[in-house]
Amino acid sequence: VAGSNRxxxxxxxxxxxxxxxxxxxxxxxxxxxxxxxxxxNHSGELLATGDKGGRVVIFQQETENKCQPLSRSEYNxxxxxxSHEPEFDYLKSxxxxxxxxxxxxxxxxxxAQFLLSTNDKTIKLWKISERDKRPEGYNLxxxxxxxxxxxxxxxxxxxxxxxxxxxxEASPRRIFANAHTYHINSISVNSDNETYLSADDLxxxxxxxEITDRSFNIxxxxxxxxxxxxxxxxxxEFHPHQCNTFVYSSSKxxxxxxxxxxxxxxxxxxxxxxxxxxxxxxxFFSEIIxxxxxxxxxxxxxxxxxxxxxxxxxxxxxxxxxxxxxxxxHEYLRSKLCSLYENDCIFDKFECCWNGNDSVVMTGSYxxxxxxxxxxxxxxxxxxxxxxxxKPRQVLKxxxxxxxxxxxxxxxxxxxxxxxxxxxxxxxxxxxxxxxVATTNNLYIFQEKVN
Amino acid sequence: xxxxxxxxxxxxxxxxxxxxxxxxxxxxxxAEEAKLKAKYPNLGxxxxxxxxxxxxxxxxxxxxxxxxxxxxxxxxxxxxxxSVEKTEITGDHIPTPQDLPQRKPSLVASKxxx
Numbered sequence: 181v182a183g184s185n186r187x188x189x190x191x192x193x194x195x196x197x198x199x200x201x202x203x204x205x206x207x208x209x210x211x212x213x214x215x216x217x218x219x220x221n222h223s224g225e226l227l228a229t230g231d232k233g234g235r236v237v238i239f240q241q242e243t244e245n246k247c248q249p250l251s252r253s254e255y256n257x258x259x260x261x262x263s264h265e266p267e268f269d270y271l272k273s274x275x276x277x278x279x280x281x282x283x284x285x286x287x288x289x290x291x292a293q294f295l296l297s298t299n300d301k302t303i304k305l306w307k308i309s310e311r312d313k314r315p316e317g318y319n320l321x322x323x324x325x326x327x328x329x330x331x332x333x334x335x336x337x338x339x340x341x342x343x344x345x346x347x348x349e350a351s352p353r354r355i356f357a358n359a360h361t362y363h364i365n366s367i368s369v370n371s372d373n374e375t376y377l378s379a380d381d382l383x384x385x386x387x388x389x390e391i392t393d394r395s396f397n398i399x400x401x402x403x404x405x406x407x408x409x410x411x412x413x414x415x416x417e418f419h420p421h422q423c424n425t426f427v428y429s430s431s432k433x434x435x436x437x438x439x440x441x442x443x444x445x446x447x448x449x450x451x452x453x454x455x456x457x458x459x460x461x462x463x464f465f466s467e468i469i470x471x472x473x474x475x476x477x478x479x480x481x482x483x484x485x486x487x488x489x490x491x492x493x494x495x496x497x498x499x500x501x502x503x504x505x506x507x508x509x510h511e512y513l514r515s516k517l518c519s520l521y522e523n524d525c526i527f528d529k530f531e532c533c534w535n536g537n538d539s540v541v542m543t544g545s546y547x548x549x550x551x552x553x554x555x556x557x558x559x560x561x562x563x564x565x566x567x568x569x570x571k572p573r574q575v576l577k578x579x580x581x582x583x584x585x586x587x588x589x590x591x592x593x594x595x596x597x598x599x600x601x602x603x604x605x606x607x608x609x610x611x612x613x614x615x616x617v618a619t620t621n622n623l624y625i626f627q628e629k630v631n
Numbered sequence: 632x633x634x635x636x637x638x639x640x641x642x643x644x645x646x647x648x649x650x651x652x653x654x655x656x657x658x659x660x661x662a663e664e665a666k667l668k669a670k671y672p673n674l675g676x677x678x679x680x681x682x683x684x685x686x687x688x689x690x691x692x693x694x695x696x697x698x699x700x701x702x703x704x705x706x707x708x709x710x711x712x713x714s715v716e717k718t719e720i721t722g723d724h725i726p727t728p729q730d731l732p733q734r735k736p737s738l739v740a741s742k743x744x745x
Contacts, residue, residue: 203742204745213741229743233739235741237741237743257743260740268696273695273698274691274692274693275691381688406685461657463657463663464674465663466660514659514663515663516663517664522670621742
């Protein structure tokens, strides 16, 4: 297949170019417009975003020039809908935000597309379907729907389907509610395409996609006495191929792999992944910065990646006592931990993602910088998502941060970084070198430079 | 032995420096900790412990639904604006439909979908 040798590589060979940016230019960002999740579907044809206002926007890659591998494809709005609304839990006097925490696509089974979207408490299964024909010529009804006067009807008219302008409809098919006391941070569809898990701070539940009135609790780390609480669940994911296996990460920097065949309640892990640390090296910040904000299996299923505040770690599922690779995302922040704690940035939850062939991983940083870490070539690059570099097909220039000492030309010093410009959510097309990078309220799409 | 890759350099092969940067890392962290403790002497010794976690689990707590609705109204600036006439005495003015606060506008579409 033409072009297949180019997919996935992200090292020195790949140059990234600006392709598109979605969202408003103005600096005054409404809270509802803050992007909270970004996800490609399994084919990469669709790209979904969720925001703090509970809305989902889906973009579709245009297929016009699919036969020409060198052409650039654009993502255009396909559908948008209000997924969740703000609620108030009267019993506990707790606000339930409409913010979409995660979107996960189901593999496509028929003409329609399905995705799961979740806020803090409720998961919804949405069906997105196309309508491009409509029946016309009813016998008893006018075109506008009014009934014809039956006394005027003298002949029989059989309706026929005629083409119409494409309409994309989103409808909620299932609502999975009332199963989480704490805030949902993850959902993950199982490879069996029948079940999925949802994880909150203390518990993980297993659902069947068809059944909304029941879910099985498979992990419960709530202590008998809440005063003894020291650790929460931060992320969870099913293995991409083994339907009995899932992992969950914690605020203490550990990852537990569980096998659902072992017991109904997976409180006892099958494997515990933890990098040993010298207790004498611990500081006030150690535990906070070790908290894992995201965990993602590789496409191969052999590895998993974790993101903590300052680094990305690649773990081999066969080795529990330490990661096989560690990459520093923004090590220069270690000397700023005090102020990052004061402005709460130290609690920012960055996500990470793999490219299609697991050779490159990507994660975000501050100042609208994001990092591409090439595992195979042991290279890394820092790029920036900004309106200044948004001319069509403009190649992104690598960025450099000066940690201290003399600042070279083109470098930016740590103190000049804008900590309000965070890239928390990124996604990589499953097959091609197309990436979606979310700044606070804009979605950037970058593509591999094509000569 | 796991390999640490320094992330600051770009586009070039990075030499591995196993042990040395670690001690530098730790002393930087401890220096930051000292800074923090100097600013907030009452800071508890267990930062990732139950206080912090319990605060996180309490996110979104209000006193009651009235408290919640007031907070929402203030956020959306939907509170009825006081009448322009400062000399007006409460009870003297009979409200007309024009005086009532505007209904919350119907849900706005995302700016990404423009």
